[in-house]
Amino acid sequence: MSSLTRRALLSKLAFAVSASKMEEESHTLIHVFLRGGADTLNLWVPYADDRYYHLRPSLAIKAPGTGSECAIRVNEHYGLHPAMKPLEAAFKEGRLGAVQSVGADNTSGSHFECQDQMEHGDSMLGIPAGGGWLGRFLRLQPTISASPLSAIAIGTTLPESLRGAPSASVLEHIEDISIRTPAGKNEPVITALNQLYGADVSLLGQRGIETLTLFRRVASLQHGNDTPAYGADYPKSPFGSGLREIARLVKARLGLKIACIDLGGWDTHFFQGNSSGQQAEQIQILAQGLAALELDLKDHRSRYTVMITTEFGRRVYENASLGTDHGRGFALMALGDRVHGGHVLGDWPIQADDDVNLNTPGPGGLVMETDYRHVFAEVLRGSLGLDHEQEHRLFPNFKAKPIGLMKATT
Secondary structure, three states: OOHHHHHHHHHHHOOOOOHHHHOOOOOEEEEEEEOOOOOHHHOEEOOOOHHHHHHOOOOOOEOOOOOOOEOEEOOOOOEEOHHHHHHHHHHHOOOEEEEEEEEOOOOOOOHHHHHHHHHHOOOOOOOOOOOOHHHHHHHOOOOOOOOOOOEEEEOOOOOHHHOOOOOOEEEOOHHHOOOOOOOOOOHHHHHHHHHHHHOOOOHHHHHHHHHHHHHHHHHHHHHOOOOOHHHOOOOOOHHHHHHHHHHHHHHHOOOOOEEEEEEOOOOOOOOOOOOOOHHHHHHHHHHHHHHHHHHHOHHHHHHEEEEEEEOOOEOOOOOOOOOOOEOOOEEEEEEOOOEOOOOEEOOOOOOOHHHOOOOOOOOOOOOOOEEHHHHHHHHHHHHHOOOHHHHHHHOOOOOOOOOOOEOOOO
16 A cells, blocks of 8 residues: 555544444455456356357367366356366355346447446446445445445555545555554554543544554454464465455454455456466466455355456457457356355357347347346345435436345345
8 A cells, every 4th residue: 555545544544433333243245346358158157058169169168077177067057167166165055156148238348438337337328327336335324434444445546436435445455554653563652642532522532542442453453363264275466365354354343344356367368268378367366265265254254245247248259369359248246145146147148159249239249138237236235235215326217126146135
């Protein structure tokens, strides 16, 4: 984190919500964005459709079998990419699910435009709603959005999805949240400040005590046992270390409601690979990272939901450079105890060879069957309690329909 960003975060901590509110049982939505347009056809392999193999002679993943290069069968139509092996148990135990052919109504094929639209929660038609979709959601939830740690982004910049949030922080490590002294010992400073604020009965004094309590709780994470639970092994990558930081914050119960993290490298126009190669390496980082998070948070599974999205899928057929070009629909995934997992929802969208990429305007690929806002709204309902009145304000002039990805809430 840059010093400027860090100073801004520490400044905002002075107005943090009370420690008692942070200790309340809470739920965290972890939003994973696969930047670059992920080819989810090779994550969720449609092995039962011969056209998949016909259109991808070099890139297709082998049908389920006994070899390490074969897809992992999950039902009579789909198999997981072999690098998704770490998440096989989560699917079969009902914690991982997917919705096929999700997308936006943007046909530009532009990474920037499609990411921007999806993060703002807009349509190509109508007036933009303003700000990011997660930022708007937090504005609709004043009782949970007052803390600077209610929403975080792992990295160095704030994602568009959190634009307009009442409070959102950008950090790379929990250690960014600390009082730093030349001697490296902050407890004497915290004690002195605690005595100073303790004598002040005003709102500022109360907020000062609450902020120092937060610093102490964060410091206990920094100096305590930092070993992930159950031997969870995060990938040695920025994505892996970012998920580890999110897990630490979830376990600490600091009031975290939304955490955003990116995994780039999915724009596979050239030499994409199949069971090995460029894309397989990214899939391995994704699967190992999410599996490590699941294991690390095994005792906290009721307290988080992960949603994994991308800006668009890839074309059904491979190109002359042994890669795939920009497409439309993709498989959106969700992971957690509140997910109605063990299913790949949505109709299989390839109708016939002569329909592929020809009868849909804009970039080819899977036809967009489900507007992404249907899924975003359902994930928020099932994880953070979005109600119908808030839903209309979150996505103006849009009526979300049930998808079945999340378990029914009462």
